[in-house]
Amino acid sequence: MTAESPPNGRIRVWDLPTRLSHWTLVSLFGVCWWTADSDRMQWHRIAGYGVLGAVLFRLAWGFCGGQTARFGDFVRGPAATFRYARKLFGRRGAGAPVPLGHNPLGALSILVMLALLLTQATLGLFAVNVDGFGSGPFAKWVSFETGRRFAHLHAANFQLLLLLIGLHLTAIGFYRFARKEKLLAAMIHGSKPHAPPGEAPYFVPGWRAVWLAAGIFIFVALLLNLR
Amino acid sequence: MRFTAIRNGAGRRPMLLIGALLAIAMAGSAGAAGLPQIVHARQAHFKALGRAAKSLRDQIGRSHPDWSLVASEASRIQHLASALPSWFPAGSGKGHGVKTRAGAAIWARPHEFARAAQTLLNRAQNVTRAAASHDPRALALGSRALGQSCGGCHRRFRARSSWW
Known part of the structure; x- marks a missing residue:
């Protein structure tokens, strides 16, 4: 993937794999929610496998993707995160530096979000539905009662996910209206308007994402013994 | 005179009447207090159904299914499925002051519910036959x-647990 050059005065921030994995997770989360709510476990299971794959992809992409996608680039220690938060909410306001990619608080949210999603997918693998039929692929290793316990944890973790997603959307609204940063648009088209000279992040060739996605697909298929 | 009347049984009639009235009243209140028991028993039945279904399902796809286990679980499911309509007496659903996800549609559309229960029973019988003939393909399909049919019925008749 040669870096498509964004329009004048804009700078490319998010590469396509990062954006795709984000929106894949958003849509699969919706599918999972709806299929679980309406007892369509056949589809819920398939969408759940998709979530597992997308989370694994994003985790791996955090080590070999473009600069702004890398955990090493945006995950900061507690002191730096606290400094950022103090400046963000401080009385002098707007004093917080605007990082090109994720800010330290956003980084924290990403780590928790990915951890919750991975937990959710893993719990789902062992969960047993009320009818004993719509169960995860690993449910055969546990008893009906244990599987039901997994399902209840799955439901409780879902509430945590809803909370975090609510926080995520609130934060996007806060940046949009209080800090005039259009995070949503940036996650759609991948670029941000401000471009301090000499601050362009590096990106990696797109075939890397294709190979990674293929590898993760095979890994998930083998893990679940799909045919 | 009065004492002999009581002793020889003629005077016991009012007592019997009071006793009978008391018994009816207690039975009536037991009926009201019985609602949680009905719901609890129903949930226990459905758990037994789910447990048997999971146990049966775990055997599917194995190269050597435990056919005797499959047969016993299949007959258990069939037995429970044939009793299922009796677990839903009128007034034992959601909105009667007891925590249950038995939706109002069960009693609003009784014929549809009866048909769904019959479908479940038919399919359970198919599974029993597949188990008896040791046919893994028929067992998987059945x-x-x-x-x-579990999911189809839950979609139509089981109230959502969501809090929003």
Whole structure:
């Protein structure tokens, strides 16, 4: 993937794999929610496998993707995160530096979000539905009662996910209206308007994402013994 | 005179009447207090159904299914499925002051519910036959259909647990 050059005065921030994995997770989360709510476990299971794959992809992409996608680039220690938060909410306001990619608080949210999603997918693998039929692929290793316990944890973790997603959307609204940063648009088209000279992040060739996605697909298929 | 009347049984009639009235009143209140028991028993039945279904399902796809286990679980499912309509006496659903997800549609559309229960029973019988003939393919197809009838009924008649 040669870096498509964004329009004048804009700078490319998010590469396509990062954006795709984000929106894949958003849509699969919706599918999972709806299929679980309406007892369509056949589809819920398939969408759940998709979530597992997308989370694994994003985790791996955090080590070999473009600069702004890398955990090493945006995950900061507690002191730096606290400094950022103090400046963000401080009385002098707007004093917080605007990082090109994720800010330290956003980084924290990403780590928790990915951890919750991975937990959710893993719990789902062992969960047993009320009818004993719509169960995860690993449910055969546990008893009906244990599987039901997994399902209840799955439901409780879902509430945590809803909370975090609510926080995520609130934060996007806060940046949009209080800090005039259009995070949503940036996650759609991948670029941000401000471009301090000499601050362009590096990106990696797109075939890397294709190979990674293929590898993760095979890994998930083998893990679940799909045919 | 009065004492002999009581002793020889003629005077016991009012006592019997009071006793009978008391018994009816207690039975009536037991009926009201019985609602949680009905719901609890129903949940226990459905858990038994789910447990048997999971146990049966775990055997599917194995190269050597435990056919005697499959047969016993299949007959358990069939037995429970044939009793299922009796677990839903009128007034034992959601909105009667007891925590249950038995939707109002069960009593609003009784014929549809009866038909769904009959479908479940038919499919359970198919699974029993497949288990008896040791046919893994028929077992897989049959239990898949059985599972779909569980989900189909839950979709139409089971209230959502969501809090929003």
